[in-house]
Amino acid sequence: MGYFLFRRTVGLFLTLFAVSIVVFASMNVLPGDPAITILGIESTEDARAVLREQLGLDEPVLGQYFAWIFNALQGDFGVSYSYGVPVSELIGERIPMTLSLAFSGMALTTTLALFLGISAASYHKKPGDWGVMLLSQLGIAIPAFWLSMLLVLLFAVKLRWLPPGGFPGWDEPLSAMRSLILPTVALALVQSAVLARVTRSSALEVIRLDFVRTARASGFSKSRVLWRHVLPNALIPIVTIVGLQFAALVSGTIVIENVFYLPGLGRLIFQSISNRDLFTVQALVMMFAIIVVLANFLVDIAYVLIDPRLKGRSN
Amino acid sequence: MTLRQLPANLIIGAILVILVLGVALLSTIWTPYDHAALSISNKFQGPSFAHLLGTDQLGRDVVSQLMVAAGNSMVVAVTAVFIGGTIGTMLGLLASAKGGWVEDLVMRLSDLGFAFPALLFAIMLAAAFGPSLPNVVIAIAFINIPVFARVSRASANQIWTREYVFAARAAGLGKIAISRDHILPNIAAPVIVQATIEFALAILIEAALSYLGLGAQPPSPSWGRMLSEAQTLMYLAPQLAVYPGLAIVTAVLGFGLLGDGLRDISDPRLARER
Numbered sequence: 001m002g003y004f005l006f007r008r009t010v011g012l013f014l015t016l017f018a019v020s021i022v023v024f025a026s027m028n029v030l031p032g033d034p035a036i037t038i039l040g041i042e043s044t045e046d047a048r049a050v051l052r053e054q055l056g057l058d059e060p061v062l063g064q065y066f067a068w069i070f071n072a073l074q075g076d077f078g079v080s081y082s083y084g085v086p087v088s089e090l091i092g093e094r095i096p097m098t099l100s101l102a103f104s105g106m107a108l109t110t111t112l113a114l115f116l117g118i119s120a121a122s123y124h125k126k127p128g129d130w131g132v133m134l135l136s137q138l139g140i141a142i143p144a145f146w147l148s149m150l151l152v153l154l155f156a157v158k159l160r161w162l163p164p165g166g167f168p169g170w171d172e173p174l175s176a177m178r179s180l181i182l183p184t185v186a187l188a189l190v191q192s193a194v195l196a197r198v199t200r201s202s203a204l205e206v207i208r209l210d211f212v213r214t215a216r217a218s219g220f221s222k223s224r225v226l227w228r229h230v231l232p233n234a235l236i237p238i239v240t241i242v243g244l245q246f247a248a249l250v251s252g253t254i255v256i257e258n259v260f261y262l263p264g265l266g267r268l269i270f271q272s273i274s275n276r277d278l279f280t281v282q283a284l285v286m287m288f289a290i291i292v293v294l295a296n297f298l299v300d301i302a303y304v305l306i307d308p309r310l311k312g313r314s315n
Numbered sequence: 316m317t318l319r320q321l322p323a324n325l326i327i328g329a330i331l332v333i334l335v336l337g338v339a340l341l342s343t344i345w346t347p348y349d350h351a352a353l354s355i356s357n358k359f360q361g362p363s364f365a366h367l368l369g370t371d372q373l374g375r376d377v378v379s380q381l382m383v384a385a386g387n388s389m390v391v392a393v394t395a396v397f398i399g400g401t402i403g404t405m406l407g408l409l410a411s412a413k414g415g416w417v418e419d420l421v422m423r424l425s426d427l428g429f430a431f432p433a434l435l436f437a438i439m440l441a442a443a444f445g446p447s448l449p450n451v452v453i454a455i456a457f458i459n460i461p462v463f464a465r466v467s468r469a470s471a472n473q474i475w476t477r478e479y480v481f482a483a484r485a486a487g488l489g490k491i492a493i494s495r496d497h498i499l500p501n502i503a504a505p506v507i508v509q510a511t512i513e514f515a516l517a518i519l520i521e522a523a524l525s526y527l528g529l530g531a532q533p534p535s536p537s538w539g540r541m542l543s544e545a546q547t548l549m550y551l552a553p554q555l556a557v558y559p560g561l562a563i564v565t566a567v568l569g570f571g572l573l574g575d576g577l578r579d580i581s582d583p584r585l586a587r588e589r
Binding site for chain 2: 015018019022023026027138140141142143144145149150152153156159164192246247250251254258259260269270272273281282284288289292293296302
């Protein structure tokens with residue numbers, strides 16, 4: 001396990017290093033002058049020169065890159081051009097919103113998908129199975145932002161049960177939670193459509209194995225066999241997809257936060273784009289990429305915990 | 316295989332895809348009205364014979380806009396998947412032919428590509444170059460490269476072990492010639508299946524980016540942007556928030572089902588197991 005962890009951790013850092021180069025390069029090295037992006041085409045050359053010096057853009061590119069990485073490792077992402085406060089402060093304020101959305105979305109996704117997928121598998125080739133498959137085929141085709149709008153139309157505009165958007169802050173926990181219901185559901189429904197399909201086909205693979213028949217023959221109830229015997233053995237593909245989905249969920253929050261006007265990282269990234277706040281965007285893109293890479297890393301580790309046989313294979 | 320033996324998802328998918336492509340093609344020569352023609356006195360009309368789905372907040376005909384948007388969406392998806400698919404497939408073929416460090420490099424680079432969700436990459440491009448439809452194409456093409464590199468490498472590796480490939484090598488054919496003449500035609504099926512599925516995803520991504528204001532810019536209509544405009548009018552004209560979404564679902568569902576169906580035909584073993 002130690003060697004395996006070591007190898008994966010080295011891989012993780014190499015990936016993060018490469019990701020940081022891609023992010024930095026696309027923002028700084030590709031043709032295009034950040035000073036023009038920030039100040040606009042109408043700006044004077046003098047103003048641009050001053051800004052370039054202020055932002056350290058007149059330094060050699062390599063030096064800029066290492067300065068960025070070195071400062072970022074100490075939690076310093078520079079000062080936001082449009083807000084005038086450190087970028088790390090901006091991120092710190094907004095990260096709880098994004099994470100609570102992502103985690104509640106993930107929890108709902110997994111619950112729904114496991115339930116739907118396992119029941120579909122147990123009703124294989126019966127109407128219940130077709131129903132779940134039809135729903136999940138539709139769920140995959142529906143854009144999350146449109147589903148959000150439909151939910152708003154029904155629950156906010158028509159029924160007036162829930163707010164159409166906005167966030168009152170955690171000082172009012174009850175209304176804060178109420179305003180997170182629709183975003184969480186919108187995020188989770190689409191994702192659980194994908195996961196339910198994977199759960200179903202993975203469970204179908206296991207269900208026809210001999211030990212399942214033996215378990216049923218020795219008198220365990222159908223649902224006990226499904227949840228205690230079939231599910232644990234069907235987990236590997238499910239965990240892969242859950243890991244990939246966490247990444248999809250996190251980038252999904254970017255869209256959902258903008259649909260519901262929630263003050264998280266996803267909304268910040270768009271405000272920064274329209275404010276031409278290049279360095280905030282750069283820090284945020286890096287943050288999101290780190291979350292995605294970390295999620296994939298954790299999936300790799302989780303494999304081995306679920307099925308120790310895989311450790312030998314990957315060495 | 317007769318028509319009756321074709322899987323249902325293939326038939327339904329093909330019908331939806333033909334419908335969407337047909338509308339997209341038709342929009343290049345005919346729409347009921349000029350999609351951008353304003354007519355403020357006709358705003359927020361309900362469905363009628365003159366305007367089948369009514370008009371929007373500026374009196375523009377909704378059907379005409381949906382049609383032109385279908386064209387835009389198809390052009391973006393086809394171009395992006397074609398570019399990304401071509402580069403990715405060539406990289407996959409190269410990796411499979413060369414093996415060794417070349418293969419390792421291509422695969423590690425494709426791992427890196429997976430670290431960037433399409434949305435994130437498009438946001439990066441929009442921040443650096445400003446939002447535009449070409450940037451959306453680049454972003455979608457870019458994230459398709461690793462997908463196709465993996466699919467084509469995995470399939471090509473299997474073909475390289477076939478006897479006719481050994482025969483071709485014994486006959487003195489070079490690796491590039493073998494890749495072109497023997498490998499590529501034999502990995503076409505999985506690559507085409509993947510492309511169909513990626514079309515569906517590309518349509519979804521384009522819609523999301525245009526909804527967020529990073530894609531099609533006014534006055535060029537896009538399903539995503541029509542939805543973002545409709546969102547501010549949800550209390551006044553809720554129907555405007557419904558049609559573009561239905562159009563997206565039709566297109567995505569069509570390509571998705573078609574892709575599934577094609578996979579079922581090209582790999583019947585999988586279809587039986589379902």
